[in-house]
Structures are given as C-alpha cells and as structure tokens.
Amino acid sequence: MKKIGDNWREHGLPLLLYGFLTLLLTWPTARDFSTHLSGGGDARNNMWMIWHVKEAFLGHHQLFDMPLLYYPAGVNLLSRGLGPVAGILALPFWPLGPEAAHNGSLLVGFWISGYTMYLLARTLGFSRPVALFTGLMLLVSPMHLAGVFGHMTKTFMGLLPLGLLTLHRVLTPGRSAGWAGATAIVLLLTLFHNGYQFVFSSLALIFFSLAYLWQATVEKRPAIRRRVMLTAGVVILFVGPFLLPFIKASQDPFVPVDRHLESVNNQPDLVQFLLPPEFTRLWGDKTSNWLQTHDVFDSIEKAVFLSWTGLALCLAAFLSGFRPARPWLLFTALAVLFAAGPSLQLVGRRYFTEYRLTIMMPYAMLTALPGFEFMRAPGRFMMIGAVAFAVGASFGLAWLMHRFPRAGRYLPVLAAVLVLLEVWPRPWPQEQLRPIPQIYQQIANDEEVYGVFDLPVKTREDEWHGGYASYYQRYQMVHHKGIVSGYLARTYRNHPLFPCVIPEFMAPRPDVLVDGKPAQCDTNILYDLAYFNYRYVVWHKQDQALARLPETAWGEAQAALFVEKYFGDKEPFLEDELSRVYRVPPLAEAAASLSPTMGLTHNWYALEEGVRRWAKSPATLFISLPQPQQLELQITPGPVYEPETATGVGNRGMLVVEVNNDYLTTLTIDSHKMTSVPLALPAGVHTVSLALEAGNFQPRRYSGDDWRILSFAIESINLKTNSKRGERHRR
Secondary structure: OOHHHHHHHHHHHHHHHHHHHHHHOOOOOOOOOOOOOOOOOOOOOOHHHHHHHHHHHOOOEEEEEEOOOOOOOOOOHOOOOOOOOHHHHHHHHHHHHHHHHHHHHHHHHHHOOOOOOOHHHHOOOOOOOHHHHHHHHHOOOOOHHHHHHHHHHHHHOOOOOOOOOOHHHHHOOOOOOOOOHHHHHHHHHHHHHHHHHHHHHHHHHHHHHHHHHHHHOOOHHHHHHHHHHHHHHEEEEEEEEHHHHHHHHHHOOOOOOOOOHHHHOOOOOHHHOOOOOEEOOOOHHHHHHHHOEEEOOOOOOHHOOOOHHHHHHHHHHHOOOHHHHHHHHOOOOOOOOHHHOOOOOOOOOOOEEEOOOOOOOOHHHHOOOOOOOOOOOHHHHHHHHHHHHHHHHHHHHHHHHOHHHHOOOOOHHHHHHHHHHHHOOOOOOOOOOOOOOHHHHHOOOOOOOEEEEEEOOOOOOOOOHHHHHHHHHHHHHHHHOOOOOOOOOOOOOOOOOOOHOOOOHHHOOOOEEEOEEEEEOOOOOOHHHHHHEEEEEEEEOOOOOOOOOHHHHHHHHHHHHHHHHHHOOOOOEOOOOOOEEEOOOOOHHHHOOOEEEEEOOOOOEEEEOOOOEEEEOOEEEEEEEEEEEEEEEEEEEEEOOOOOOOOOEEOEEEEEEEEEEEEEEEEEEEEOOOOEEEEEEOOEEEEEEEEEEEOOOOOHHHHOOOOOOOOOEEEEEEEEEEHHHHHHHHH
C-alpha cells in the first residue's frame, strides 16, 4: 500500500493536476469536445492529417504519401509541418467523431507536455513541489498556449524535455548506457512529430552534452566523453536512415522548402519578450493596443513572452551562484537570441543610428546553413527556450525555498499563482464543421478511385487557394476520392496538373503564345479533368449559417462563371440544399472541343514590366493537343545566369529540354534571339522542362537586394502548331 501511495504522489497527483489545468487552459475544448474544432486557424488541416494517420494504420494510405491530394499527382507528406505523432495520440478518440479525434489529440498532447516537464525536473533533483511548478511553467508558456489557435505542433512539446531527461540519465555516472538508445528513440519520435522541434532538440542535446563535460570534474570527464560519443553514435544509427528521406523530400525542385526569408515578417520585436501576448485575459488588450501604437503587430508566431515571475526566479538562480543552474540560464539566453530573428527589431525599428544600420542576430547565420532553410518563424525557438526557462526559474525557486525555509512551502504556490495570472488565456475560438453534401455520402461507398473538383476554388481574390482547400479535405475524409488541391505547410508553388483552375492564373499571359496569340490557359479544363480521371464538379452553395456573404461573393461569382462556361444550360446531375453536382464528360466527348494550348506550371516568376519573366531551373510548362502534331517551341530568352560575370547575369547559356521526363536536347540560347525546338507529340497533355546547365543563382550574392533564386529569363515562348493539319482534322 505504501508503494501505491508513493506512486500516486509521485505520478498520479501530477497527472491529475496537469489534466485539470489542461481542461481549464484550453477551455472550451472540453465542453465542445465532439461538436466543434478548437482553435480555428489550421484546425481543419490538422484534423485531416490525423485522419490520414488513422487511415494509414488501417492500411488504406501510405503514411508519408498521399495521391488523393493534388490528384493524381499526389503529395509527399515528409515535408509536412505536423507529423504522425499527433495522429497516434488521436487514435482512441475516433469512435466519437473527427472533432473528438482532433480535440483529443490536442488535449492529450497538452497534458503530456506538462507531465514530461515534471519528470525532467524530478530527474534533475528538484523536490516534488518545485517539479510541479516546472511542469506548470512549460504548460503555460505562451508558445505552448498559442498552439491552441491551430498549431498542433506546439500543443505537444513533451518530447523536448523527454529528450533532455534521457540525456541526463545516460550522462549521469552509475546509470545504464541503455539510456543512449532511449535518447535516440525520443529524438526519432521528435523527427516524426515536427521538423522544428527536431532541430531544437538536436541543438539542445549538443549544448547540454558539452555542458555536462564542462561541469564534470577532471576524473569524470573521460567517462562522460565516452557516453557522449556512444549517444551520438546510437542517434546516428537510429535516426540517420529515417532522416535521409526527409532530406530527399526537401530537395524537390517543385516544392518550395526554402522559406527562411519569411522570417523577417514573422520575427518578434524585442519588447514582445517582456509583454504578455494578446490572447491573455488580463493583459492582452493593453499589450495589443500599446504594440499597435508603435507599429508592432502580434501573432501566434510571436508569442515569446518571458514570465515576469519566471524572470525574477531566473535572476535569483543567477545570483545564487549555483553551478548546475548556469547551463540552463545560458541556454535560455541563447534561445532568446535565436528567437529574435535575423536582425534585431526594437519597438518597431530595424535600423539604428544615422547610418541606418541593422544588427544581425545568430538566427541569420543558422538559417543560411544547408538544411535549415525551411525555418521561417524565429519565435518558435521559444519552444525549447521555454523548457530551459522553466528549469532556470525552478533553480531560483529551489534556492529561495532553501534561503527562506519558513516560507518554503508557500513559495511554489505563490509563484504558480503569479505565473497563471500573467498568462491566463481568454476562451479559445471554436469552429463547427460544415454539413456533408449528399453526393459525398453516395460516392463514399464507391470503391473506384477518381477525382472530385470542388467549387469555389476560394472565396476571396486575395486568398490562398490551398488554405481554402482545407474545407474540401474535410469532405475527402468522407468520400475518400481525389481532390484538386490541399492545405499543406509546404507544397507545390504552382499546381502540378491544373494551373488554370486557379482564378488568378486563368488570365492570358502576353509572353505565352500559341501561333503568335496569347494562350488561353483554361481552354481545355474539361478535357484536363477527364484526362486526369475526375468524375464530378461540385458547386457548393453558400451556407447562410457558416459563411458571411460579403466575404464569399467573389468566390461565388467565379464558380458561376466556371459552370456557365463549361456546362452552359446543362442540368445538374444531382442537387440538394448544399450543392449542385455536374458530371465531367467522358474523355472522347471532351476531346471534341479540344484546342492546342500551353501554360506555365512550375518555377516561373511574374512578368516584369511586360518585358521578361524570370525562371528557376527546372521550369516547366504544359502543352495540350487534340491530335498528334509536329510542333515548334519557339523560345526568345532574356538574360541568363553566367557564373563568370561580375553580376551573375549574361547573355548566353546552354538550355536542357526534356519532354515528359525524357531528355530531348541541349541547345545554346542567346538573349533576345529566338531559338526553336522541334517537337513531335501525340494527343494529350505533355510536360516540357527547361533547365539551364549553369543552374541557379541569387542576385543578392553578387549585389543588390534580390533574394530570389533565378536561372534564366524569357521574353516569350510561342508554340507553333500545324494549324492546317488541325483544320483538316476538325473537318
């Protein structure tokens, strides 16, 4: 019985405490557990991801490959922000519905994060009251709380302290060397949860390995050095083979993984480390109003506030001179430096002195290294920073309890109350899922695999089509068919198969020509849909209860134009109160009205001053043909990358041309001079790839402020067809 009582005090009580706090801090998630998604933002996207994990466990999908998004091209999910760990946490809740699965994963991840932080504190030797406070500090860290808005990668941070726990044990004299394997397993799980956390955990493990060596006595250093080398070897052995596919996926030329330049827009202001975030109940409005008057804007990526109580306790730890506290305080300071972004921003200012100089921060150097280009939100460093900050504050609390023994039993409670008052959040937003149209309930029982094209593609002109596609991913969870797009953290820059279904890409481009006239990109959309095995076009009606009409009018108009243009007066195949459904005609019928056309797909930039359009190698375009033809692709290039020149820009290069992934030819191109490439293509849709042998460059590396990755420019691309043969064919 005594052992049961000890286990209850050691583990049961903390689990109960953190579970209770989780329900309060994430309110009203528990109240609407099976009826609403908590948080909004990326919540629909997260729900789809945990559904995909469930389907993979049932054998219906591959875990890291999804051909039903951007169907039939598919997507690789290795570069996805949220990994499968969150989906595993959701598995027990699926019998209650998708909302419960999402909310269950959120709550369990949140709860475990506090508990694993508590376990780390106990492993470091803190008393139970101090360790409970340590777990609370991580639980209520602003970056952790901000994850409830829709960043499920942040709501589960439990693997970060768990990795440091296993490292501490493997480097503690007398402990089993088997803890090296546990460290590797935790790091592997971190990789499968989130790339950011994997980087943060790896950096923390390296730092604290060096810290243990630094703090060890001369006699103990050889043994610790051997343990460090053992741990490094086991980590490489366990994690390395799984890391390689992630690296390979990040090198896909058509998926923009290099997004570190976005860090300038996402970086926090230095004052935001000292001001509670806008979602806090007591301080949020005051903080938001003050920041806006100084042109500083808050967001969940900038929730980097360091608790005032925590700072006071860290100061106490520093003044105590307690040697084991120093690495944790130093790592907290380093995390703040990296979280501050590529250059210092202070009260809205990035430039200082009359010379308008910037102050470069360590983050700029880190993200310039190979493998770190994906990082676009510096503030996320406070995920691992919150772990070190909690431990540093706990050292200060432990010292104060020792220094003032009479008040010792009350200090952890007082510190916890003060921290909670600083960061207690407002109730989080909730989202109710849209009802399921009848057509999706019908085709759910159809075992055939085909595509469904949903309209509108988006509701506002300035909206990203992929973001709106998360509504259609919800429907995909019911009908299990392919859809034309999808919301993923990192996906195709341009649509791999249907660039012309996106409204902003439909307009004719003056530099993309067919027989000397601007190509009509959307001419053959019905043929393309039939060619790629789409069966239905579903026009979703506005839902008065869930959509605000002024914000959806633009999308409705675009959808109406699409239906009028391609289906005319045809009656819907099926109609209910939620949708109108049209059948995509068979391929032979769609081909009857097919016209030769061409459009740009991957790695093209906007037309500059109506003169040239830059591309990144390899740049691709598509050609649609109604019948086999002998063609000429007439390319008039602009400037090209020449490494030997002072600016990186020259007038001559070697262009490699591939058709449908098969090498065709390599030809010399000169600026302003047309070059022809003969093509003999069968009927159908074809992909042409253009790549400069010299590769790509960044003008910023030579001079100026252009950070784009460029290769060559074109002034025009003209597809010269055999028009007479086409006329005979039509007759």
